[in-house]
Amino acid sequence: MNAYAPPLDDIITLKYGAGGSAMRRLIEGVFLPGFQNFLPSGNGNGNRDDKGSAVGLVAMDDGAALPLGDGRYLVITTDSHVIHPIFFPGGDIGRLAVAGTVNDLAMMGATEVLALTSAVIVEEGFRRTDLERVQASLRATCEEAEAMVVTGDTKVMGRGELDGLVLNTTGVAITHRVVPDNTLQPGDLLLVTGTVGDHGLAVLAVRNDLGLEGDLRSDVAPLNGLVRAALAVGEGHGTVVAMKDPTRGGLAAALHEMAGKSGVGIVVDETAVPVSEPVRAAAELLGIDPLHVANEGKAVLAVRPSAGHGGNGGEEAEAVLAALKAHPLGRNAAVIGRAVAERPGDVILDTGFGRRLLAEPEGEPLPRIC
Amino acid sequence: MNAYAPPLDDIITLKYGAGGSAMRRLIEGVFLPGFQNFLPSGNGNGNRDDKGSAVGLVAMDDGAALPLGDGRYLVITTDSHVIHPIFFPGGDIGRLAVAGTVNDLAMMGATEVLALTSAVIVEEGFRRTDLERVQASLRATCEEAEAMVVTGDTKVMGRGELDGLVLNTTGVAITHRVVPDNTLQPGDLLLVTGTVGDHGLAVLAVRNDLGLEGDLRSDVAPLNGLVRAALAVGEGHGTVVAMKDPTRGGLAAALHEMAGKSGVGIVVDETAVPVSEPVRAAAELLGIDPLHVANEGKAVLAVRPSAGHGGNGGEEAEAVLAALKAHPLGRNAAVIGRAVAERPGDVILDTGFGRRLLAEPEGEPLPRIC
Numbered sequence A, B: 001m002n003a004y005a006p007p008l009d010d011i012i013t014l015k016y017g018a019g020g021s022a023m024r025r026l027i028e029g030v031f032l033p034g035f036q037n038f039l040p041s042g043n044g045n046g047n048r049d050d051k052g053s054a055v056g057l058v059a060m061d062d063g064a065a066l067p068l069g070d071g072r073y074l075v076i077t078t079d080s081h082v083i084h085p086i087f088f089p090g091g092d093i094g095r096l097a098v099a100g101t102v103n104d105l106a107m108m109g110a111t112e113v114l115a116l117t118s119a120v121i122v123e124e125g126f127r128r129t130d131l132e133r134v135q136a137s138l139r140a141t142c143e144e145a146e147a148m149v150v151t152g153d154t155k156v157m158g159r160g161e162l163d164g165l166v167l168n169t170t171g172v173a174i175t176h177r178v179v180p181d182n183t184l185q186p187g188d189l190l191l192v193t194g195t196v197g198d199h200g201l202a203v204l205a206v207r208n209d210l211g212l213e214g215d216l217r218s219d220v221a222p223l224n225g226l227v228r229a230a231l232a233v234g235e236g237h238g239t240v241v242a243m244k245d246p247t248r249g250g251l252a253a254a255l256h257e258m259a260g261k262s263g264v265g266i267v268v269d270e271t272a273v274p275v276s277e278p279v280r281a282a283a284e285l286l287g288i289d290p291l292h293v294a295n296e297g298k299a300v301l302a303v304r305p306s307a308g309h310g311g312n313g314g315e316e317a318e319a320v321l322a323a324l325k326a327h328p329l330g331r332n333a334a335v336i337g338r339a340v341a342e343r344p345g346d347v348i349l350d351t352g353f354g355r356r357l358l359a360e361p362e363g364e365p366l367p368r369i370c
Helices: A021-031 A093-105 A128-145 A200-208 A224-231 A250-262 A277-286 A314-325 B023-030 B093-107 B128-146 B198-207 B224-231 B250-261 B279-285 B316-325
Strands: A064-065 A073-081 A111-122 A149-157 A165-175 A189-192 A240-242 A265-269 A299-301 A334-342 A347-350 A355-357 B064-067 B073-081 B112-125 B149-157 B165-175 B189-192 B240-244 B265-267 B300-303 B334-340 B347-350 B355-357
Touching: A021 A064, A021 B128, A021 B149, A064 B112, A064 B149, A064 B265, A073 A093, A073 A111, A073 B112, A073 B149, A073 B165, A093 A165, A093 A224, A093 B064, A111 A128, A111 B064, A111 B165, A111 B334, A128 A355, A128 B023, A149 A224, A149 B064, A165 A224, A165 B073, A165 B112, A165 B165, A189 A314, A200 A277, A200 B023, A224 A314, A240 A250, A250 A265, A250 A299, A250 A334, A250 A347, A277 B023, A314 B334, A334 A347, A334 B073, A355 B112, B064 B112, B093 B128, B093 B224, B093 B240, B128 B165, B189 B316, B198 B279, B224 B316, B240 B250, B250 B265, B250 B300, B250 B316, B250 B334, B300 B316, B316 B334
Parallel strands: A111 A149, A265 A347, B112 B149, B265 B347
Antiparallel strands: A064 A073, A073 A165, A111 A165, A189 A299, A189 A334, A240 A299, A265 A334, A347 A355, B064 B073, B073 B165, B112 B165, B189 B300, B189 B334, B240 B300, B265 B334, B347 B355
């Protein structure tokens, strides 16, 4: 995180919803104050110890974790989905809503979804057949994630008061072990579960009519099955110590958040980051770094070498990597970097020719990407 | 419920979000299909027995209730808030969001809020000071309800893509006893916790610049404390057997829903329904029935005479009434009617001069009331 934090503007602009440093400042400045003392953990500051106590609002993790009083935690996460257009190559807003919420639960270590809520806001004049198509996709994605919608809400806004359709999905799950995003230590290895940049560039291409639609497809998918496989490696030993899904702001924002919250530096081997050929080509054409672009079916995992191992952690990472690669959604998984003690909060890109700082994005380059 | 259900329109219009029969048909036609078999109760149809098993989507209750496997139930409810204007006499969208969600939990019998989520969607160009004002009100209402926001989401839509500000609030709570809305039996007495029509008419007046604003104030308030007091009467004996908050579509919609789902008729003593003088005057001026107008700080409770009592249930109702009246939010509580075996699904208004059917509203007369 940057030491210099510019003041909030008087007027909300798109960057404040773009998943980067501007959004973080808005949350810290407007949404957090007054809720620090309302945390269930009892320690009053939203932090946790490594044993996995409650995770509250101040932690700004993918969701919250509340103790149920019997060793279990209730994990809860919420997301509004405002993507435009609602149908895009590889998915639609219904699939995105379910996958986005299921993935946030999974990133907290909760891979069995207890329930989803579905709140729909529609613009007057919206076509019922489009609503049915979205709903069918939402339902199919629920089946894929073994999740169910248990309650919902329906609102209609007048013509011109809302651009089409907005969904909010909240998810709850129960887990015995909470996996946070702020517990990296020097030596931890970082893995990504597949190619990056697919979602954002697919949406960008279709929205701007780039003629690239045939090659680019969003990766939107529920990852709880994949994450379950990774967590099963060395179960109970905490091999996977932190997770984050690189959505708005892409891999760069996710790594910055993990580095900043954990107080470590992260060195990324740029050549090891999987990027598909169509994404590389489109990104070059548009002058956008795929590392800054949103993903909706990828996760970043931190793997810790076992205590006393003393080596480079390669053994544990190889085992998790193998588990990921054995899953259809993890075929292109790769080890991409390592946490270091130097330069806490910074992400350093090793390009193969030298090293440079990977800037924390102020926000996703594209509004309404999710 | 009406036997005749007209087909869904091809185009979504405002009535489909208005809380009445049109919205019910949209939910039944588009949102429910495919989720019937996804219920946690195991009975596959979303119904429950009187002992309080799981409540799923099909029940279309105020929320869902999921068994935690240890005799406790996790209650979950979600609401999007699209009210216009966001500041109105007696409240604002922040207070409404918390109260609306806390009240839905309370209506399921869950009066201790475990956690709330807060998902904010803002239009580009929105003033930060307005956002801070909404957030301050949301926070104050949380304190009133002894609730806390534990996780959130922030999205910004472009100028003209959203009319100002939309909030989604999801709430979770844990309860040992679920109070449904579909278990009325003939002989049950119906109580309302105070005057009806206040919220809807306050918003209507300010929106249409009727010059009545001084007299009309929304009743928006979190009711969990009030409901807790009512449930404590004859605790464990199930004195209060069903609850519903008369929001969109007002008292008429709430009573219709309870009657229809329970398969009983409801006779309402019109003269017993509390209506404030300013509301009565404004409603008359506008030609609107206050019984059709949304409330945001009221509840309808059904009280069952004790088994073998054989009387008219007056004793139990008086005890609950006294508990309600002792609470600041229940001072104007009243017994307003009774469930009967005749005319299942119908609500009959006894005007004092005769009886007539109270029609099920197709929807709230006013869009964006909540």
